[in-house]
Amino acid sequence: xxxxxxxxxxxxxxxxxxxxxxxxxxxxxxxxxxxxxxxxxxxxxxxxxxxxxxxxxxxxxxxxxxxxxxxxxxxxxxxxxxxxxxxxxxxxxxxxxxxxxx
Numbered sequence: 827x828x829x830x831x832x833x834x835x836x837x838x839x840x841x842x843x844x845x846x847x848x849x850x851x852x853x854x855x856x857x858x859x860x861x862x863x864x865x866x867x868x869x870x871x872x873x874x875x876x877x878x879x880x881x882x883x884x885x886x887x888x889x890x891x892x893x894x895x896x897x898x899x900x901x902x903x904x905x906x907x908x909x910x911x912x913x914x915x916x917x918x919x920x921x922x923x924x925x926x927x928x
Contacts, residue, residue, distance in 0.1 A: 831902035
């Protein structure tokens with residue numbers, strides 16, 4: 827099982843190496859989002875997600891991480907990546923199984 831904290835650091839380094847600006851923020855989307863495209867939750871290939879953004883001319887990647895609580899306190903339990911183009915927000919997310927149960 828990959829460590830999402832290390833994965834997050836790897837994502838940030840990779841994105842920067844590709845010339846992207848990494849904005850460490852949280853994409854906020856309402857309850858009934860309009861103009862949002864979600865990456866297939868079964869496809870955990872964040873590099874492909876970034877590559878699509880690069881091909882679309884994206885310059886900034888929004889990256890966020892959430893930490894667990896209790897026995898997982900201090901561990902990264904979830905990461906979210908996002909970029910926007912032409913008013914549409916593209917989202918990638920990955921979470922540890924224990925995080926989704928908390």
